[in-house]
Amino acid sequence: MALKEYERMVYAIIEAIKQGEHVKPIQEAIRRVMNKYKIQGTRFDRRASGIIYGVFRNQGLIDRIIESIAGVRTDEIDSDARAVLRLVTYTVQLDPRAGHSIKHTFIRYAKKYLARKGRDDTLKLIDTITRNKWKPISEEDKIIINYRISPQLYRALKHSFDLLGENLEAFLSSTYKQYTKTFRVNSLKASRNAVLEYLRRAGYEVRPGNYSPSAIIVSGSLDKELVKLIETGILTPQDESSMVAVELLDPKPGTSIADLCAAPGGKTSYLAEYTRLKSRIHSFEIYSDRAKRMRRLLERTGTIKAVTIHVGDARRSPEVLGEKSMDYVLVDPPCSSTGAIARNPDVRWRYREEDIKQIIILQQELLEAGWRLLKPGGRLLYTVCSVLVDEGEYVVKQFLEKHGDAALVKLEKPFKQSPLLPGTMRAYPHLHGTIGFYYALLEKK
Ligand SMILES: C[S@@+](CC[C@H](N)C(=O)[O-])C[C@H]1O[C@@H](n2cnc3c(N)ncnc32)[C@H](O)[C@@H]1O
Numbered sequence: 475m476a477l478k479e480y481e482r483m484v485y486a487i488i489e490a491i492k493q494g495e496h497v498k499p500i501q502e503a504i505r506r507v508m509n510k511y512k513i514q515g516t517r518f519d520r521r522a523s524g525i526i527y528g529v530f531r532n533q534g535l536i537d538r539i540i541e542s543i544a545g546v547r548t549d550e551i552d553s554d555a556r557a558v559l560r561l562v563t564y565t566v567q568l569d570p571r572a573g574h575s576i577k578h579t580f581i582r583y584a585k586k587y588l589a590r591k592g593r594d595d596t597l598k599l600i601d602t603i604t605r606n607k608w609k610p611i612s613e614e615d616k617i618i619i620n621y622r623i624s625p626q627l628y629r630a631l632k633h634s635f636d637l638l639g640e641n642l643e644a645f646l647s648s649t650y651k652q653y654t655k656t657f658r659v660n661s662l663k664a665s666r667n668a669v670l671e672y673l674r675r676a677g678y679e680v681r682p683g684n685y686s687p688s689a690i691i692v693s694g695s696l697d698k699e700l701v702k703l704i705e706t707g708i709l710t711p712q713d714e715s716s717m718v719a720v721e722l723l724d725p726k727p728g729t730s731i732a733d734l735c736a737a738p739g740g741k742t743s744y745l746a747e748y749t750r751l752k753s754r755i756h757s758f759e760i761y762s763d764r765a766k767r768m769r770r771l772l773e774r775t776g777t778i779k780a781v782t783i784h785v786g787d788a789r790r791s792p793e794v795l796g797e798k799s800m801d802y803v804l805v806d807p808p809c810s811s812t813g814a815i816a817r818n819p820d821v822r823w824r825y826r827e828e829d830i831k832q833i834i835i836l837q838q839e840l841l842e843a844g845w846r847l848l849k850p851g852g853r854l855l856y857t858v859c860s861v862l863v864d865e866g867e868y869v870v871k872q873f874l875e876k877h878g879d880a881a882l883v884k885l886e887k888p889f890k891q892s893p894l895l896p897g898t899m900r901a902y903p904h905l906h907g908t909i910g911f912y913y914a915l916l917e918k919k
Contacts, residue, residue, distance in 0.1 A: 479516075479518065480579055481586070482511050482512075482513065482518075483511075483513060483518045483521070483522050484561075484583035484584060484587065485511065485583070486507050486508060486510070486511035486513050486522055487525055487526055487529075488554075488557045488558055488561055488584065489507045489510075489511075489557075490503050490507040490508075490522075490526045491526060491529055491530075491557040491561060492553050492554070492556075493506065493507060494526070494530060494820065495553065498818075498820075499817070499818055500527075500530055500818065500819065500820060504523055504526055508522070508523075524571075525561070525564070525565070525569065527819055528564055528568070528569060529560050529561060530819040530820050530822075531622055531822060532564060532568055532622055533560065533819075533820065533822070533823045534618055534622075534623070534624045534822065534823040535568070535619065535622060536560050536563045536564055536567075536568070537560070537823075538618060539563050539567055539568075539603075540559050540560070540563055540599075540603065543602060543603055543606045544599045544602045544603055546559070546599060548560070551596075554587075554588065554591050554593055554596075555588070555593055555596040555599075558584045558587060558588055558596065558600070559596065559599060559600070559603065561580065561584060562580065562581060562584050562600050562603055562604065563603050565577055565580045565581075566603060566604050567603070567607070567608055581600060581604060584600065585597055585600060588600075622650075622822060623646070623815075623822040623823070624822065624823050624825055626825055626826065626827060627812070627821075627822065627823075627825035630812075630825060630827070630830075630862060630864075631645070631646075631812065631861065631862070633863075634861060634862045634863045634864075635861075637863050637894055638863065638892065638893060638900070639893055641904065644904040645861070645902065645903065645904045645910075647904070648816065648903040648904040649815040649816045649822075649903065650816070651816065653816045653903075654691050654693075654907060655691065655692045655693070656683060656689055656691050656692075656711070656712065656713055656714055657689070657700075657703075657704075657709040657710060657711055657712065658686070658688045658689060658710045658712045658717055658740075658744060659688055659689075659690060659708065659709060660707055660708050660709070660710065660743075660747055660775050660776070661688065661747060662750075662751070662775070662776055662777070663706070663707060663708045663775075663776065664708050666682065666687070666690060669690060669703070669708065669709070670682065670690060672699075673690075673699065673700075673703075676699040678692055678693070678694060678699070678700075679692070679693040680692045680693070683714050684714065684888075684906075684907070685714045685715075685717075685718055685888045685889075685908070686714045686717040686718055689712075689714045689717055690709075705774070706774070707773075707774035707775040710740060710743060710744075710771065710775060712740045712744070713908055713909045714908050715813075715859075715889070715901040715908035715909050715910075715911040716740055716741060716859075716909065716911070717744060718888065718889070718901070718913075719741055719804070719806065719855060719857045719911065719913060720741055720744045720745055720748055720804075721748075722855055722915055723745075723804055723853060723855040723915070724853075725745060725748060725749050725753060725801070725802040726753075726801075727749045727752035727753055728749075728752050728753060729749070729753045729801035729802060730753065730754050730756075730799065730801050730802070731745055731749070731753050731754070731755045731800065731802040731803070731804070732755075732756045732757075732791060732795060732800045732803045732804070732844065732847050733745060733755060733756070733803075733804045733806070734758050734791060734803065734804065734805050734806070734807070734840055734843065734844055735759070735788060735805065735806045735807050735808065735840065736758055736759050736765075736768060736783075736806075737759040737761065737765055737767060737768040738764060738767050738768055738771060739757070739767070739768030739769075739771040739772060740771075741804060741806060742755060742768065743771055743772055743775045743777045746772070746775075746780040746781055747775065747777055749780070751777065751779060751780040754780065754782065755780055755781045755782070756781075756782050756784060756791070756794075756795055756800075757781055757782070757783050757784065758784045758785075758786065758787075758788035759783070759784075759785060760785070760787050760788070761785075762785050765783055765785045768783065769783060788840055788843060788844075789839050789840060789843045791843050791844075791847055792843055792846040792847050795847060796847075797846050797847070798847070798848065798849045798850065799847060799849065800847045800848055800849060800852060801849055801852045801853075802852060802853055802854070802855075803844040803845075803847050803848050803852070803853075803854040803855075804844075804854075804855050804857070805837075805840050805854065805855070805856045805857070806857050806858070807833075807840045807841075807858065808833055808836065808837075809833060809837065809858040809859060809860040809862075809865050810825060810830055810833065810860045810862055810865060811860065812859075812860050812861045812862055812910065813858075813859040813860050813861050813901075813902075813909050813910025813911055813912075814909045814910070816909075817909070830862070830864065833865070834864060834865060834868075834869065837858070837865060837869050838869055838872070838873070841856055841873055842873075844856075845873075845877065845916075845918070848918045849918070850918050851917070851918060852917070852918050853883065853915060853916065853917050853918075854915070854916045854917075854918070855913065855914070855915050855916075856869070856870060856873075856913070856914045856916065857911060857912060857913045857914075858911070859909050859911050860910070860912060861900070861902070861910040863894055865912070866892070866895075866898070866900070866912030866914075867892055867894040867895040867898060867912070870882075870895060870898060870914040870916075871895055873916075879918055879919045880916050880917070880918065880919070881917050881919055882895075882897040882898065882914065882915065882916060882917075883897075883915040883916070883917050884896075884897040885897060885898060885899040885913055885914070885915055886899060887899075889901040889902075889905075889906055889908075889911075889913075890902065890905065890906075892912070895914070898913060898914040898915075899912070899913045899914075900912050900913075901913075
Protein backbone atom coordinates (compact mmCIF):
# COMPACT_ATOMS: atom_id res chain seq x y z
CA MET A 475 0.00 0.00 0.00
CA ALA A 476 1.38 3.40 -0.96
CA LEU A 477 1.99 5.69 2.00
CA LYS A 478 -0.16 8.76 2.19
CA GLU A 479 1.67 11.98 1.34
CA TYR A 480 1.90 13.42 4.86
CA GLU A 481 2.80 10.10 6.31
CA ARG A 482 5.58 9.76 3.74
CA MET A 483 6.88 13.22 4.60
CA VAL A 484 6.97 12.49 8.34
CA TYR A 485 8.79 9.19 7.80
CA ALA A 486 11.27 10.87 5.46
CA ILE A 487 11.98 13.57 8.04
CA ILE A 488 12.52 10.99 10.79
CA GLU A 489 14.93 9.05 8.61
CA ALA A 490 16.85 12.16 7.59
CA ILE A 491 17.24 13.07 11.27
CA LYS A 492 18.53 9.56 11.93
CA GLN A 493 20.91 9.47 8.97
CA GLY A 494 22.13 13.01 9.61
CA GLU A 495 23.79 11.72 12.78
CA HIS A 496 26.43 9.95 10.71
CA VAL A 497 26.09 11.03 7.07
CA LYS A 498 27.96 14.30 6.55
CA PRO A 499 27.24 16.84 5.28
CA ILE A 500 23.58 16.81 6.31
CA GLN A 501 22.63 17.91 2.80
CA GLU A 502 23.74 14.47 1.61
CA ALA A 503 21.50 12.70 4.17
CA ILE A 504 18.57 14.88 3.13
CA ARG A 505 19.17 14.22 -0.57
CA ARG A 506 19.26 10.44 -0.06
CA VAL A 507 16.07 10.34 1.99
CA MET A 508 14.15 12.72 -0.26
CA ASN A 509 15.00 10.46 -3.18
CA LYS A 510 14.03 7.30 -1.34
CA TYR A 511 10.63 8.71 -0.34
CA LYS A 512 10.15 10.44 -3.71
CA ILE A 513 9.69 13.84 -2.12
CA GLN A 514 12.26 15.73 -4.20
CA GLY A 515 10.53 18.29 -6.36
CA THR A 516 7.07 17.79 -4.74
CA ARG A 517 5.18 20.42 -2.75
CA PHE A 518 6.59 18.84 0.43
CA ASP A 519 10.24 19.22 -0.56
CA ARG A 520 10.98 22.66 0.95
CA ARG A 521 8.73 22.15 3.94
CA ALA A 522 10.41 18.85 4.85
CA SER A 523 13.95 20.25 4.35
CA GLY A 524 13.05 23.29 6.47
CA ILE A 525 11.94 21.04 9.33
CA ILE A 526 15.03 18.83 9.08
CA TYR A 527 17.33 21.87 9.18
CA GLY A 528 15.24 23.26 12.03
CA VAL A 529 15.80 20.08 14.04
CA PHE A 530 19.57 20.10 13.44
CA ARG A 531 19.92 23.80 14.11
CA ASN A 532 18.10 23.39 17.42
CA GLN A 533 19.36 19.96 18.37
CA GLY A 534 21.07 20.85 21.66
CA LEU A 535 18.04 22.88 22.73
CA ILE A 536 15.68 20.05 21.77
CA ASP A 537 17.74 17.54 23.77
CA ARG A 538 17.68 19.83 26.77
CA ILE A 539 13.89 20.16 26.54
CA ILE A 540 13.47 16.37 26.26
CA GLU A 541 15.67 15.86 29.30
CA SER A 542 13.95 18.44 31.44
CA ILE A 543 10.35 17.53 30.54
CA ALA A 544 10.61 13.76 30.02
CA GLY A 545 13.69 13.01 32.14
CA VAL A 546 15.40 11.17 29.26
CA ARG A 547 18.90 11.73 27.90
CA THR A 548 18.87 11.37 24.12
CA ASP A 549 22.35 9.83 24.07
CA GLU A 550 20.99 6.96 26.17
CA ILE A 551 18.15 5.90 23.84
CA ASP A 552 18.24 4.20 20.43
CA SER A 553 18.31 6.14 17.18
CA ASP A 554 14.63 5.54 16.19
CA ALA A 555 13.29 6.84 19.48
CA ARG A 556 15.80 9.71 19.48
CA ALA A 557 14.85 10.88 15.99
CA VAL A 558 11.11 10.70 16.71
CA LEU A 559 11.39 12.51 20.05
CA ARG A 560 13.52 15.23 18.46
CA LEU A 561 11.01 15.77 15.66
CA VAL A 562 8.01 15.81 17.99
CA THR A 563 9.73 18.17 20.43
CA TYR A 564 10.73 20.53 17.64
CA THR A 565 7.25 20.56 16.14
CA VAL A 566 5.38 20.96 19.40
CA GLN A 567 7.70 23.25 21.33
CA LEU A 568 9.73 25.23 18.78
CA ASP A 569 8.49 25.29 15.19
CA PRO A 570 6.92 28.72 14.69
CA ARG A 571 5.17 27.56 11.52
CA ALA A 572 3.46 24.49 12.96
CA GLY A 573 -0.27 25.06 13.53
CA HIS A 574 -2.53 22.82 15.58
CA SER A 575 -3.43 20.43 12.78
CA ILE A 576 0.20 20.01 11.64
CA LYS A 577 1.24 19.20 15.19
CA HIS A 578 -1.55 16.68 15.46
CA THR A 579 -0.66 15.05 12.12
CA PHE A 580 3.03 14.84 12.97
CA ILE A 581 2.38 13.27 16.35
CA ARG A 582 0.00 10.74 14.83
CA TYR A 583 2.47 9.56 12.18
CA ALA A 584 5.45 9.73 14.53
CA LYS A 585 3.58 7.34 16.84
CA LYS A 586 2.68 5.11 13.92
CA TYR A 587 6.36 5.03 12.86
CA LEU A 588 7.36 3.85 16.32
CA ALA A 589 4.56 1.31 16.44
CA ARG A 590 5.71 -0.14 13.10
CA LYS A 591 9.17 -0.53 14.61
CA GLY A 592 7.66 -2.23 17.67
CA ARG A 593 8.72 0.70 19.87
CA ASP A 594 5.52 1.22 21.88
CA ASP A 595 7.64 1.99 24.97
CA THR A 596 8.41 5.50 23.62
CA LEU A 597 4.78 6.51 23.02
CA LYS A 598 4.28 7.68 26.61
CA LEU A 599 7.27 10.01 26.30
CA ILE A 600 5.66 11.64 23.27
CA ASP A 601 2.53 12.33 25.32
CA THR A 602 4.62 13.86 28.14
CA ILE A 603 6.43 16.14 25.70
CA THR A 604 3.27 17.28 23.97
CA ARG A 605 1.47 18.09 27.23
CA ASN A 606 4.14 20.20 28.97
CA LYS A 607 5.58 23.56 27.98
CA TRP A 608 9.31 24.09 28.54
CA LYS A 609 10.79 27.23 30.13
CA PRO A 610 14.50 28.23 30.21
CA ILE A 611 15.90 28.49 33.75
CA SER A 612 19.71 28.31 33.94
CA GLU A 613 22.39 30.55 32.39
CA GLU A 614 23.24 27.69 30.02
CA ASP A 615 19.58 27.45 28.95
CA LYS A 616 19.75 31.14 28.11
CA ILE A 617 22.89 30.75 25.96
CA ILE A 618 21.21 27.90 24.13
CA ILE A 619 17.98 29.85 23.62
CA ASN A 620 19.70 33.09 22.54
CA TYR A 621 22.34 31.69 20.23
CA ARG A 622 21.26 28.12 19.43
CA ILE A 623 24.75 26.76 20.07
CA SER A 624 26.14 24.59 22.84
CA PRO A 625 27.48 26.48 25.88
CA GLN A 626 30.90 24.80 25.33
CA LEU A 627 31.08 26.15 21.78
CA TYR A 628 29.90 29.57 22.95
CA ARG A 629 32.77 29.75 25.46
CA ALA A 630 35.32 28.64 22.84
CA LEU A 631 34.06 31.22 20.35
CA LYS A 632 34.06 33.97 22.97
CA HIS A 633 37.66 33.17 23.89
CA SER A 634 38.77 33.42 20.23
CA PHE A 635 36.70 36.48 19.33
CA ASP A 636 38.03 38.38 22.36
CA LEU A 637 41.60 37.62 21.29
CA LEU A 638 40.87 38.56 17.67
CA GLY A 639 38.99 41.74 18.64
CA GLU A 640 35.98 40.56 16.62
CA ASN A 641 32.26 40.98 17.21
CA LEU A 642 30.83 37.64 18.36
CA GLU A 643 27.19 38.81 18.28
CA ALA A 644 27.56 39.90 14.64
CA PHE A 645 29.20 36.57 13.78
CA LEU A 646 26.45 34.56 15.50
CA SER A 647 23.64 36.52 13.82
CA SER A 648 25.28 35.92 10.45
CA THR A 649 25.00 32.18 11.02
CA TYR A 650 21.19 32.30 10.70
CA LYS A 651 21.16 34.25 7.47
CA GLN A 652 20.54 32.57 4.16
CA TYR A 653 24.00 32.08 2.71
CA THR A 654 24.81 33.03 -0.86
CA LYS A 655 25.09 30.36 -3.53
CA THR A 656 28.56 30.66 -4.96
CA PHE A 657 30.02 28.69 -7.85
CA ARG A 658 33.40 28.49 -9.48
CA VAL A 659 33.42 28.76 -13.25
CA ASN A 660 35.73 26.19 -14.82
CA SER A 661 37.84 28.27 -17.19
CA LEU A 662 38.96 25.09 -18.96
CA LYS A 663 35.39 24.81 -20.25
CA ALA A 664 33.93 28.33 -20.35
CA SER A 665 34.65 31.96 -19.50
CA ARG A 666 32.98 33.60 -16.52
CA ASN A 667 31.36 36.23 -18.74
CA ALA A 668 29.86 33.61 -21.02
CA VAL A 669 28.38 31.73 -18.04
CA LEU A 670 27.00 34.93 -16.50
CA GLU A 671 25.38 35.83 -19.80
CA TYR A 672 23.96 32.33 -20.29
CA LEU A 673 22.41 32.25 -16.82
CA ARG A 674 20.98 35.76 -17.13
CA ARG A 675 19.27 34.72 -20.34
CA ALA A 676 17.89 31.66 -18.58
CA GLY A 677 16.27 34.06 -16.08
CA TYR A 678 18.69 33.87 -13.13
CA GLU A 679 19.77 36.77 -11.00
CA VAL A 680 23.50 36.33 -11.14
CA ARG A 681 26.64 38.42 -10.60
CA PRO A 682 30.42 38.06 -10.46
CA GLY A 683 31.93 37.10 -7.09
CA ASN A 684 33.39 39.66 -4.71
CA TYR A 685 36.85 38.19 -4.18
CA SER A 686 37.76 35.55 -6.74
CA PRO A 687 37.98 36.12 -10.51
CA SER A 688 36.49 32.63 -10.95
CA ALA A 689 33.40 33.13 -8.77
CA ILE A 690 29.80 33.81 -9.62
CA ILE A 691 26.98 34.39 -7.13
CA VAL A 692 23.47 33.17 -7.96
CA SER A 693 20.18 34.03 -6.27
CA GLY A 694 17.23 31.67 -6.33
CA SER A 695 16.89 27.95 -6.25
CA LEU A 696 19.12 25.27 -7.67
CA ASP A 697 17.04 24.23 -10.67
CA LYS A 698 17.52 22.70 -14.09
CA GLU A 699 19.99 25.03 -15.81
CA LEU A 700 22.32 25.24 -12.83
CA VAL A 701 22.22 21.50 -12.25
CA LYS A 702 23.09 20.98 -15.93
CA LEU A 703 26.13 23.27 -15.64
CA ILE A 704 27.25 21.42 -12.50
CA GLU A 705 26.82 18.00 -14.09
CA THR A 706 28.87 19.03 -17.11
CA GLY A 707 31.67 20.35 -14.89
CA ILE A 708 31.30 23.97 -15.99
CA LEU A 709 30.27 25.06 -12.50
CA THR A 710 31.45 23.72 -9.16
CA PRO A 711 29.66 24.80 -5.97
CA GLN A 712 32.41 26.36 -3.85
CA ASP A 713 32.69 29.21 -1.40
CA GLU A 714 34.84 32.16 -2.43
CA SER A 715 36.97 31.82 0.69
CA SER A 716 37.88 28.32 -0.51
CA MET A 717 38.76 29.54 -4.03
CA VAL A 718 40.94 32.26 -2.51
CA ALA A 719 43.06 29.59 -0.76
CA VAL A 720 44.27 28.34 -4.16
CA GLU A 721 44.82 31.90 -5.40
CA LEU A 722 46.96 32.71 -2.35
CA LEU A 723 49.14 29.66 -2.93
CA ASP A 724 49.31 30.82 -6.57
CA PRO A 725 51.01 27.72 -8.02
CA LYS A 726 52.66 28.03 -11.43
CA PRO A 727 52.18 25.62 -14.36
CA GLY A 728 54.90 23.02 -14.78
CA THR A 729 55.42 22.47 -11.04
CA SER A 730 54.72 19.76 -8.47
CA ILE A 731 51.91 20.26 -5.94
CA ALA A 732 50.70 18.20 -2.97
CA ASP A 733 47.20 18.62 -1.54
CA LEU A 734 47.27 16.72 1.73
CA CYS A 735 43.59 16.72 2.71
CA ALA A 736 41.90 16.79 -0.60
CA ALA A 737 38.33 15.42 -0.65
CA PRO A 738 35.72 16.38 -1.70
CA GLY A 739 38.15 18.00 -4.12
CA GLY A 740 37.06 21.64 -4.51
CA LYS A 741 40.61 22.92 -4.07
CA THR A 742 42.33 20.07 -5.95
CA SER A 743 40.17 20.65 -9.03
CA TYR A 744 40.87 24.37 -8.86
CA LEU A 745 44.62 23.73 -8.46
CA ALA A 746 44.54 21.65 -11.65
CA GLU A 747 42.53 24.24 -13.52
CA TYR A 748 44.64 27.14 -12.16
CA THR A 749 47.83 25.52 -13.51
CA ARG A 750 46.09 24.75 -16.86
CA LEU A 751 46.57 20.98 -16.30
CA LYS A 752 50.33 21.55 -16.63
CA SER A 753 51.35 20.62 -13.07
CA ARG A 754 51.36 17.24 -11.35
CA ILE A 755 49.07 17.33 -8.34
CA HIS A 756 49.27 14.65 -5.65
CA SER A 757 46.03 14.58 -3.67
CA PHE A 758 45.80 12.60 -0.44
CA GLU A 759 42.56 11.51 1.20
CA ILE A 760 42.28 9.05 4.04
CA TYR A 761 38.73 7.81 3.35
CA SER A 762 38.14 5.84 0.18
CA ASP A 763 34.46 6.85 -0.20
CA ARG A 764 35.45 10.52 -0.01
CA ALA A 765 38.28 9.90 -2.48
CA LYS A 766 35.73 8.35 -4.87
CA ARG A 767 33.56 11.42 -4.59
CA MET A 768 36.60 13.56 -5.39
CA ARG A 769 37.43 11.40 -8.41
CA ARG A 770 33.92 11.99 -9.77
CA LEU A 771 34.36 15.76 -9.40
CA LEU A 772 37.76 15.64 -11.13
CA GLU A 773 36.29 13.61 -13.99
CA ARG A 774 33.37 15.96 -14.35
CA THR A 775 35.59 19.04 -14.43
CA GLY A 776 38.07 17.47 -16.86
CA THR A 777 40.96 17.85 -14.40
CA ILE A 778 41.62 14.20 -13.49
CA LYS A 779 44.59 13.84 -15.85
CA ALA A 780 46.63 16.34 -13.84
CA VAL A 781 45.92 14.60 -10.52
CA THR A 782 47.27 11.48 -8.83
CA ILE A 783 44.93 10.39 -6.05
CA HIS A 784 46.54 8.71 -3.03
CA VAL A 785 44.05 7.03 -0.70
CA GLY A 786 45.83 6.98 2.63
CA ASP A 787 47.14 8.95 5.58
CA ALA A 788 48.85 12.13 4.39
CA ARG A 789 51.07 12.09 7.46
CA ARG A 790 52.96 9.42 5.52
CA SER A 791 53.13 11.50 2.31
CA PRO A 792 56.91 12.22 2.61
CA GLU A 793 57.54 8.45 2.49
CA VAL A 794 55.32 8.19 -0.60
CA LEU A 795 56.55 11.21 -2.57
CA GLY A 796 59.99 11.84 -1.05
CA GLU A 797 61.34 14.61 1.19
CA LYS A 798 61.74 18.06 -0.43
CA SER A 799 59.99 16.87 -3.60
CA MET A 800 57.18 19.45 -3.97
CA ASP A 801 57.17 23.06 -5.16
CA TYR A 802 53.82 23.78 -3.48
CA VAL A 803 51.88 22.16 -0.63
CA LEU A 804 48.31 22.78 0.49
CA VAL A 805 47.33 21.69 4.01
CA ASP A 806 43.56 22.01 4.55
CA PRO A 807 43.11 19.60 7.48
CA PRO A 808 39.96 18.52 9.33
CA CYS A 809 38.85 21.16 11.84
CA SER A 810 35.93 22.25 14.03
CA SER A 811 34.21 23.73 10.92
CA THR A 812 33.18 26.67 13.10
CA GLY A 813 33.64 28.97 10.10
CA ALA A 814 30.88 27.05 8.32
CA ILE A 815 28.17 26.95 11.01
CA ALA A 816 25.57 28.49 8.69
CA ARG A 817 25.94 25.60 6.24
CA ASN A 818 26.39 22.80 8.76
CA PRO A 819 23.86 23.24 11.52
CA ASP A 820 25.17 20.21 13.44
CA VAL A 821 28.41 22.15 14.12
CA ARG A 822 26.34 24.15 16.61
CA TRP A 823 26.03 21.17 18.91
CA ARG A 824 28.85 18.73 18.29
CA TYR A 825 31.77 20.81 19.66
CA ARG A 826 33.72 19.00 22.39
CA GLU A 827 36.96 20.28 23.85
CA GLU A 828 38.49 16.79 23.96
CA ASP A 829 37.81 16.30 20.22
CA ILE A 830 39.37 19.63 19.31
CA LYS A 831 42.55 18.75 21.21
CA GLN A 832 42.87 15.61 19.08
CA ILE A 833 42.12 17.52 15.88
CA ILE A 834 44.81 20.10 16.70
CA ILE A 835 47.39 17.33 17.09
CA LEU A 836 46.37 15.99 13.66
CA GLN A 837 46.60 19.50 12.17
CA GLN A 838 50.13 19.90 13.58
CA GLU A 839 51.21 16.50 12.26
CA LEU A 840 49.82 17.19 8.79
CA LEU A 841 51.58 20.55 8.72
CA GLU A 842 54.86 18.85 9.69
CA ALA A 843 54.41 16.27 6.92
CA GLY A 844 53.66 19.02 4.40
CA TRP A 845 56.82 20.87 5.42
CA ARG A 846 58.95 17.79 4.91
CA LEU A 847 57.56 17.48 1.38
CA LEU A 848 58.43 21.03 0.45
CA LYS A 849 61.53 21.95 -1.60
CA PRO A 850 63.65 24.88 -0.36
CA GLY A 851 62.14 28.01 -1.89
CA GLY A 852 58.74 26.27 -2.08
CA ARG A 853 55.50 27.54 -0.56
CA LEU A 854 52.96 25.92 1.75
CA LEU A 855 49.48 27.23 2.51
CA TYR A 856 47.94 26.18 5.83
CA THR A 857 44.20 26.85 5.92
CA VAL A 858 41.20 25.83 8.06
CA CYS A 859 37.49 26.68 7.90
CA SER A 860 37.59 27.52 11.59
CA VAL A 861 37.22 30.76 13.52
CA LEU A 862 39.03 29.33 16.56
CA VAL A 863 42.53 30.66 17.24
CA ASP A 864 43.65 27.28 18.61
CA GLU A 865 43.29 25.75 15.14
CA GLY A 866 44.70 28.79 13.31
CA GLU A 867 47.18 31.27 14.76
CA TYR A 868 48.37 28.97 17.56
CA VAL A 869 49.13 26.04 15.26
CA VAL A 870 51.16 28.32 12.98
CA LYS A 871 52.89 30.20 15.84
CA GLN A 872 54.09 26.96 17.38
CA PHE A 873 55.25 25.75 14.00
CA LEU A 874 57.25 28.93 13.36
CA GLU A 875 58.91 28.69 16.77
CA LYS A 876 60.08 25.19 15.90
CA HIS A 877 61.18 25.73 12.30
CA GLY A 878 63.91 28.33 11.73
CA ASP A 879 63.69 27.68 7.98
CA ALA A 880 60.05 28.85 7.77
CA ALA A 881 59.07 32.43 6.92
CA LEU A 882 55.59 33.90 6.71
CA VAL A 883 54.66 35.40 3.35
CA LYS A 884 52.50 38.37 4.30
CA LEU A 885 48.77 38.03 3.57
CA GLU A 886 46.44 40.99 3.93
CA LYS A 887 44.14 40.81 0.91
CA PRO A 888 41.34 40.20 0.10
CA PHE A 889 40.21 39.54 3.69
CA LYS A 890 41.47 40.73 7.11
CA GLN A 891 44.89 40.39 8.68
CA SER A 892 44.92 38.54 11.98
CA PRO A 893 45.94 40.85 14.84
CA LEU A 894 47.13 37.79 16.74
CA LEU A 895 49.64 36.70 14.10
CA PRO A 896 50.10 39.56 11.62
CA GLY A 897 50.84 38.41 8.10
CA THR A 898 48.23 35.66 8.38
CA MET A 899 44.62 36.33 7.37
CA ARG A 900 41.02 35.57 8.28
CA ALA A 901 37.77 35.61 6.28
CA TYR A 902 34.58 36.04 8.34
CA PRO A 903 30.93 35.45 7.46
CA HIS A 904 29.78 38.66 9.20
CA LEU A 905 32.40 40.84 7.43
CA HIS A 906 32.90 39.18 4.07
CA GLY A 907 29.76 37.09 3.53
CA THR A 908 31.88 33.96 3.12
CA ILE A 909 32.62 30.86 5.18
CA GLY A 910 35.07 31.73 7.97
CA PHE A 911 38.60 30.68 6.96
CA TYR A 912 42.11 31.13 8.34
CA TYR A 913 45.15 31.30 6.01
CA ALA A 914 48.90 31.25 6.61
CA LEU A 915 51.36 31.15 3.70
CA LEU A 916 54.83 29.81 4.55
CA GLU A 917 57.99 29.84 2.47
CA LYS A 918 60.92 27.49 3.02
CA LYS A 919 64.21 29.36 3.20
C1 LIG B 1 38.62 20.13 5.37
S1 LIG B 1 38.46 18.70 4.44
C2 LIG B 1 39.31 19.12 2.96
C3 LIG B 1 38.50 19.89 1.97
C4 LIG B 1 39.17 19.94 0.59
N1 LIG B 1 40.51 20.51 0.68
C5 LIG B 1 38.38 20.73 -0.43
O1 LIG B 1 38.67 21.90 -0.68
O2 LIG B 1 37.44 20.16 -1.01
C6 LIG B 1 39.60 17.62 5.19
C7 LIG B 1 39.73 16.27 4.50
O3 LIG B 1 40.88 15.59 5.05
C8 LIG B 1 40.59 14.22 5.17
N2 LIG B 1 41.56 13.65 6.15
C9 LIG B 1 41.45 13.56 7.49
N3 LIG B 1 42.56 13.04 8.04
C10 LIG B 1 43.42 12.81 7.01
C11 LIG B 1 44.72 12.27 6.92
N4 LIG B 1 45.40 11.90 8.02
N5 LIG B 1 45.29 12.15 5.70
C12 LIG B 1 44.61 12.52 4.59
N6 LIG B 1 43.36 13.04 4.60
C13 LIG B 1 42.78 13.19 5.80
C14 LIG B 1 39.13 14.21 5.60
O4 LIG B 1 38.54 12.96 5.36
C15 LIG B 1 38.55 15.33 4.73
O5 LIG B 1 38.09 14.82 3.51
